[in-house]
Amino acid sequence: MNEPLVIIRDLRLQFRTYAGIVHALNGIDLEIYEQDVLGLVGETGCGKSMTGLCILGLVPRGGEIVSGSIGFRGEDLLTKPESYMQQVRGAKIAMVFQDPSTSLNPLFTIGQQIETVMKRHQQADKTQMHERALELLKVVELPDPARIMDTYPHELSGGMKQRASIAIALSCGADLLIADEPTTDLDVTVQAQILDLLRRLREAQGVAILMITHDLAVVAETCQRVAVLYAGQVVESGPVDEVLYEAKHPYTRALLEASPKRSSRGKTLQAIPGTVPSGLRPLEGCAFSPRCPRAMEVCAQPPPRVAVTPAHAVYCYLYADSEE
């Protein structure tokens, strides 16, 4: 855990729509370390998935990155041409999507889909690729890999499909795996299997994982570090134990209060008053201040980054004084 694998600085993404410019990301700062699992949490529309897509250079049509940098092993990906990104995608940075039944191609067997990715990025003959694909299916703990190679996605259950798509993502030895809500569509018992697999893959394959999720409990169980997003900005980031159990930012606290916990029975779940700000208006000051119970006048200014501990940062005026 020395030099970060990925360094994102001041990433801003906008979409042109008929209603005006939507400010999707408003200056994201993130670091992902080697062999680290970083959780990216937030509610619908806060920019979690867009951050993942920006790293891969897959911003949807109409979107434009207006500023910022994404450093990957010292190279700024935002300055690279599409041909370079094609070499990176799948080989260095791979993605696991939320719904494996739509991310896998229904017309090809699992084996063919793994080999397609390898053919694109590696020089290997057919038998080598076949063996490597079999091995990958073993790594993701699918039973009877030889049979799975020749099955089509519809023959597999949701959990098995997600394992297969993880195998595809790992096929070229990626350094970073972006997992976008990988277990949201799965049942809890299957979710536990997949999360456990990802945890062990990080140890065995040495791959760093960016875990995009809306579920704080999933973060608590699988990640080492977490960044909490609100309205396209990081509001708090740091080690999981510090951010979740010694939360500083009022939004992180409110989110934790709103999540049902076993110990919360009999108490009232605290709803957050108000709604998420519209992306149509550019942000001035702290995005959470209109809903914040402790908002002050200074909150109309952009919040400062305050280091609570060397690894734990919060973007809030409430802690600005304690720094000096």
Add this chain to the structure above:
Amino acid sequence: MMNDIGDTDGAREAQVEVKDLVKHFAQRGGFLGRNPRVVRAVDGVSLKIAHKRTLGLVGESGCGKTTIGRCILRLIEPTSGEVHFEGVDVLGLSGRQLRRMRRDMQMVFQNPYSSLDPRMSVLSIVGEPIQTHLSLSHSEMRDRVVELLEQVGMSGDHIYRYPHEFSGGQLQRIAVARALALNPKFLVLDEPTAALDVSVQAQVIAKLVELQQDLNLTYLFISHNLTLVHYVSDTIAVTYLGRIIEHASSEAIFDNPIHPYTQALLSATPSLDRELRQQRVILTGGVPDPVNPPPGCVFHPRCSRAKDACRQEEPRLVNAGDGHMVACHL
């Protein structure tokens, strides 16, 4: 045997009672449908819910939770079994009697984006049950709709708006207002917050708990989220492959789960409580095909402690003390 479920409710009269409910769906299969298959969605479910109480129904997808809820309201006809609401046999009712009964029993569906008609205004959505069941003048109906919206914490000015103008949490509150329009006594809540963010979920759940207090409602709360069910329910029934495998008070299910499936489900649930992050039991495989369930205990292929008896004989739901019902040979 069944009347002391969830101990504290022992003395209370059950408002809703379900006995041996079975729902089989016929599925066409084979060439030209010559090989029909039977999906055993619900296979012998018995439940009791006391007045003003909440029963949480939890289980994974495909275990029959929603089908049980719909059968109780007769939105689909059960294959066999009995459903009693305040002593009345719901399944024996004629069409007209059933419609009368529906005033007392209503449902809130999972996804408000699809359960509310995008071409109807809020006034006509919430007013529709009133129009169908009661003869009120238009202005009386409008006053009632405004009252209902205010009851679920929304402004009465919204009656001429359409669903696309609202957020998910607001839509779900409109769906709750529609369900409350006829002053029901019993609500089936089918994953009412599954489509919502946590902060919005907290708003909707808080509102539902408040309404239950104010309007003396009985809830059947269907969800796959154990932590949430534990939060809202007095008693919990755990379903697996169309059967109830454990049924007890909310505390008993969480503090002392007996069935290996309940234990695995609890341990698989990601938790924010730091002290609960221990080593977990991870089940292998998935839920079996309900077309041909395994013989004996339906859970035995995934159970680490299965013995011979589990493979042969299906366990019955028995009282393991204090009204804690469990279906397991162990």
